[in-house]
Amino acid sequence: MRWPSSIPRPRPETWFYLVAALVASAPAWIVRHPPLQDMPFHLSTLRVVHDYGNPKFGFQGDFELNLGHTSYLLYYVAGSLLAYVVGVYNANVALMAFCLGGLPLGMRSFLKAVGKDERLCLFAVPLGVNVMFVYGLLPYVFGLPIMFFAMAAMVRHFQNPTRKSGVILAVLSAALFFAHIFPFGLFAIAAVAYFPFTKPAKWKGSIAAMVPSVLLLVWWLRGSAAGKQAGGSLKDALQPIPLSESFRSFFSWSTDVFRDETDEKWFLGLAFVALAGVVLSAGDRSPERPNVKPFGVVLAISVVSFFALGDHLGEVWLFAQRFPVPALLCVVPFLSIPRGVAGTAVTAALFAVGLGSTANVCTHFIDFERKEVGQLDEAIENIDYGKKVCGLIYDKGTMMMHHAPFLHYVSYYQAERGGVTMFSYAHFLHWPFRFKEGKLPPPGTPARPRWEWTPEQVPISEIYPYYDYVLVRGSGFSPPAGTYHVKWRGERWTVYAKDAP
Template sequence: MTRGERAAAVLLLAGAALPFWAGRFLPLLDLPQHLGLAAVIARAGDPASPFGRYYLLDGGVTPYWGYYGAMWLLTRALPVELASRVLLSAYAAGLPLAAAYLLRSFGRDARWAAFALPLVWSTNLFLGFATFLLSLPLFLLALGLVERHLAAERTGAARSLAVALAAALVFLCHAQAYLLLGLGALVLLAAHARGPRWLAARGAAFVPSLALFAAWFGPRFAAGAASVEEHTARHRTYGGLARLGAVWEPWRTVLGAAPERLFGSFTDRSDQLLGAAAGALFLAALASSWGPAPLPAPRGEAGAAPGRPRRWLLAHRCDLLAAALALAYLLAPIEISGQWYVGPRHLVFAALALPLLLARPPSGRRRWLAGGAAAAGLLLAGDAALQIRAFQRQVGDFGALARALPLGGRVLGLPFDLGAAGPVRLWPLLHFACYEQVLAGGDVGFSFAGLPSIPVRYRPGMQAPHPYEWRPEELDWAAMGAAYDAFLVSGAPRGRGGAELVRHAEPVARAGPFTLWRPRRPR
């Protein structure tokens, strides 16, 4: 890589992270939930915090400790919102860097990592899957380490330790990413395998992360529902392998919805156009650059040259890896009990693996294809920054409204307007009530606390009754109203729940589509 290319890479990485600084409130669906729980963890053990009234910290093994642990470290020096912005920026810069490392691990040219830049702004980001996002660069890094570990002539302690640590970090960010890492490792083990003794020596690096997975999986799946505390009446826990409640989509939906599951967040569809441009550039690169992967070594540890079947597996291990990850998208369910959008998340892994198919370096005319991919990524980042700026106008002066939130109290979010008509169509107003946790140190009606992957749960009996978060019109004042100090409403109240809110509460602050209501006090 030339000095000019390195300078361009630095500018591209900075550009990829810049949109996270384009506005205070990011239109990422689940992000307020994660920010709220990060605030709870940041003040765990603080006797002055009202959080202790509502929540308990779960010190056991859960797949989300990677994200919440990183947030806890950052919040030692930074406010929660700023810590989140720093972590998201690290994700944005880390994804193409990890893609470059993966390409080098397979003997490919690192400059093809330009095709990872557009994927920073995939649909998964705007769905606010914060822990999942953090797992993506770690997944690529771990897969590159696995390839180097298996391709090496001799087992090295340092390399084995690096694989063990990287695999554990992937699990501690997201269980799905860890399972897909396991799928990729199995493909590579099959390609590199040199006998039982070799498998035992190289496979030992995966034992620590498998132990972590078993410590989490066993009590929540294999032990059955009796060992798992219910989250809410509407949200079942996993409750054992026989009760996963897996739901698959029709093939027409799986195939037809694939483009928008990579790029489908903006109301004006501008991200889909830029994503399609990046896809066309990749197809052009594939047509001119596809080829077998280089063999990692001329002979096995025992000194024998690999036979024809293993030579074929080694030469096509990149193709097999990309195909396995694509099948993971095609065959996984859309939902299991306690977890939505399961299979669609797998699509981004397949997309990130596709540059492994590019055997020739981006030189000559192919340099323009890599440059075009980088330009598409930069344009997507600029488009995202504009959409985030537009979202600030949509939410208005929410920061001023937040100053009226009850300190240490409890707020019920009633999202009659989900925000889908704004610049981002993926319901960005759904969880805004969680800013009660972030900015006022209180509790909310619906929280991710208590879900099997979350290291925070409610104290027994402390979760307040609430309507299904997608159906605020189901508010039952007699059963729920008394539990709350305030109600954060987006849009105009409607239905029976809206009528009960108007009858028993009054607005005290407004900002954009939001109105903060408090219960009427007796005269």
């Protein structure tokens, strides 16, 4: 079969980077229940968006779609389209695979645009499974590869504005806006840093390509409830975390994923490869002059933002904590790989670190699935479709991870069988769906802060008689007589069904 003449034939090295991207994506598909804290939320949200009108899941009675007020739109629209082909679960896996595998590919595109060695993109492979990824902030990490693709398009367009490059930049920047507002903000900073202020002849074409994304940002800030709330909550964001805490926690919010020391060892290996590359390339002259200096503004702002901002912006938590990951990624374009045999050796070592780091993550994920998840799927099978299910997660943690991967596992029920689950983000202004007026679960108001973290404080009056089932992990739920009875019990999970009236 001949390669189509209308499609440019990939360079041989492109296949190498595609293999690296496939390796990087492995944690997304290696197990059915990865230890990603908020991931079940996004999976269930994708189900609601995709099957909102399907009576089998019973969403329309309690929810309404809120797609016009979320900056996460692209994740769920892309996922819903994919779900028509591969189903909701596999669509979410594909999106997570893009979060990980797309990162080195997006980085490669940006490196080529600024005249740096494309092999540096391999540094993004071990940095893909970071704290934001394991916290399950999927639309955020989904936006990072798009951010680098958009930055690459921006640099190329500002250097030589054409109609084609302008359309590409306009589409990518708009896509980035609808992926997540945080990466879009970093992209906007890069656009200002790279704008050709000293070349007036390029102003018109450069500005024209940015107009759609600027209009979207203005609409979000002025016409979206979530944007208005974010703008009105800047005072919260300007209350920085104490410096003593920030200095200690930078790596805790970037690469420190596991309780053991394996991730630290692989990160140390990555640092040694970076140092070797810089030292061995000293004195090398680049065949072209890299255009990477303006990117230092993005790096500097990412670092400063972590130390200067607070931990929340309105309803959005982990605000300052989101900046260490892009800060580390922004270091990559300033690194070097030597020429010749030394460069080949450094590249091989870099690929080996990426492969080993990914294998380490996959090993932990497999152990988590086999040893800690328990019979979750069987528990869900014992709950009928379209019911109201309260999740009380007393045993939230794991021996392997620093965070609480089971915190939102009740959302797996909504993803598989629909209905209403609690805890839910469906009362947040920025969420893609929300409870209809008068349909909030008891007590009829948004859940109190840390509801999901403190199941022992949830009174039975907020559970009975509204919920048909209670899904419990761990011990601590003792329902009064005449409310709930055990329908199914496994080693780690218990399903309580409401007593007949």
